[in-house]
Amino acid sequence: MWVRGIEWTTAHRSIAVSVTQAQGFTAAGVAAGLKSSGAKDVSLVVNTGPKAASAAVFTTNKFAAAPVIWSRQIRSAGEARVVVLNSGGANACTGPAGFADTHVTAELVAAGLTARELGEFGAGEVFVCSTGLIGERLDMSALGKGIHLAIARLAPTGGADAADAIMTTDTQRKISESREDGYTIGGMAKGAGMLAPGMATMLSVITTDADIDSEFLQQALEFATSQTFDRLDSDGCMSTNDTVILLANAASGATPDPGQFTEALTRVCEDLAHQLMADAEGATKEIHIEVTGASCESDAVQVGRSVSRSNLFKCAMFGQDPNWGRILSAVGTTNANFVADQVDVSINGVKICIGGGVGEDRSDVDLSQRRVDVLIELHAGAHRAIIRTNDLSIGYVVENSEYST
Numbered sequence: 001m002w003v004r005g006i007e008w009t010t011a012h013r014s015i016a017v018s019v020t021q022a023q024g025f026t027a028a029g030v031a032a033g034l035k036s037s038g039a040k041d042v043s044l045v046v047n048t049g050p051k052a053a054s055a056a057v058f059t060t061n062k063f064a065a066a067p068v069i070w071s072r073q074i075r076s077a078g079e080a081r082v083v084v085l086n087s088g089g090a091n092a093c094t095g096p097a098g099f100a101d102t103h104v105t106a107e108l109v110a111a112g113l114t115a116r117e118l119g120e121f122g123a124g125e126v127f128v129c130s131t132g133l134i135g136e137r138l139d140m141s142a143l144g145k146g147i148h149l150a151i152a153r154l155a156p157t158g159g160a161d162a163a164d165a166i167m168t169t170d171t172q173r174k175i176s177e178s179r180e181d182g183y184t185i186g187g188m189a190k191g192a193g194m195l196a197p198g199m200a201t202m203l204s205v206i207t208t209d210a211d212i213d214s215e216f217l218q219q220a221l222e223f224a225t226s227q228t229f230d231r232l233d234s235d236g237c238m239s240t241n242d243t244v245i246l247l248a249n250a251a252s253g254a255t256p257d258p259g260q261f262t263e264a265l266t267r268v269c270e271d272l273a274h275q276l277m278a279d280a281e282g283a284t285k286e287i288h289i290e291v292t293g294a295s296c297e298s299d300a301v302q303v304g305r306s307v308s309r310s311n312l313f314k315c316a317m318f319g320q321d322p323n324w325g326r327i328l329s330a331v332g333t334t335n336a337n338f339v340a341d342q343v344d345v346s347i348n349g350v351k352i353c354i355g356g357g358v359g360e361d362r363s364d365v366d367l368s369q370r371r372v373d374v375l376i377e378l379h380a381g382a383h384r385a386i387i388r389t390n391d392l393s394i395g396y397v398v399e400n401s402e403y404s405t
Helices: 066-077 095-115 140-152 159-165 214-227 258-278 297-308 311-318 324-331 394-401
Strands: 002-005 025-030 042-047 053-058 082-086 126-130 174-179 184-190 203-208 243-248 286-294 344-347 350-354 371-377 383-390
Touching: 025 140, 025 159, 042 140, 042 159, 042 203, 053 066, 053 214, 066 095, 066 126, 066 243, 082 095, 082 140, 082 159, 082 203, 095 126, 095 140, 126 243, 159 174, 159 184, 174 258, 184 258, 203 258, 214 243, 214 258, 258 383, 286 297, 297 324, 297 371, 297 383, 311 324, 324 344, 324 350, 324 371
Parallel strands: 082 126, 203 243, 286 371
Antiparallel strands: 002 174, 025 042, 042 082, 053 243, 174 184, 184 203, 286 383, 344 350, 344 371
16 A cells, blocks of 8 residues: 655656556546636546545535536536536526536536437536635636536546646646555545634545445545544634545455555545645644644544634744744634643654743744644643644735735
């Protein structure tokens, strides 16, 4: 077993990992004109069999985008074979007309695949995902042309292009794979802003050639996302379009142990989550907040997330200021079970807060490197959790002050 995340080099970019690493999947990514830059903006992933099992998790934002509403319905059948994704427009808050556009998108994909004699496909087998600016209708003429072009370019080596086509403010594609005993898991993701989870964090498609039914696939995906994407909280903002989809086709003939498969899937999700954090908008720090000694896991997550969403703490990290008071202030707002004068805080190995008070000299903390490790010891139990976040930089403010202009 091994997991490989992709380093951002030209050499690695040429490797056909991602969603086509597993047997029995084809993919494509093309430029349809949805992005004014002319970059790739339509992505297609197709399960060529022999079986079809699927699972998905979605945003819990009440303003769920039209493709999320559509894809929730598709998930219930558990037999989807296709995922079509577009960047260059979120198709969110677009009303009944936007939902109709999503339905048309699925129909175009199914009809196009069937016409090219790639099998008999129905719209009910097509997940639809969109990402981009909220509140604007998609250019359906351009999207339709992109779908036909993507179908024509489907290939077992198309995973990298598919990953490129879902990028928005991302600066790098995010792809990963895990080769297990007799089967493979491959995945791609996009996300650089609005990285705060409900059940997912961004757009991601994961594929496997293992022989697994949809019921277990859903259980495994929910566990994997809860431990990885759900614990990435870059900016505290949840998107309307967050979706993670998992397809399985049994092409390898291997039926893995359920626990072993869940572990492997979690590793792939973890790798993709790391890549999302590393490429977060304007980030100069990758911050790992570990909470230990919690009375329950939910307390550990709550405490870690309270710090990850503190703008004061994030600004301090950008300025390389080990201001541990901002950490304690955030922790103190939670309803987690702990005694204040028993809490210890360390930053990059220096215990600068002991028993809720002054600890080692803060000047000993080195914040010159990109990675920052924060350890919060509650001394209230045996549970732990890690939340990952970034600093709040000038670059983040600039990028998000100009997003729609």
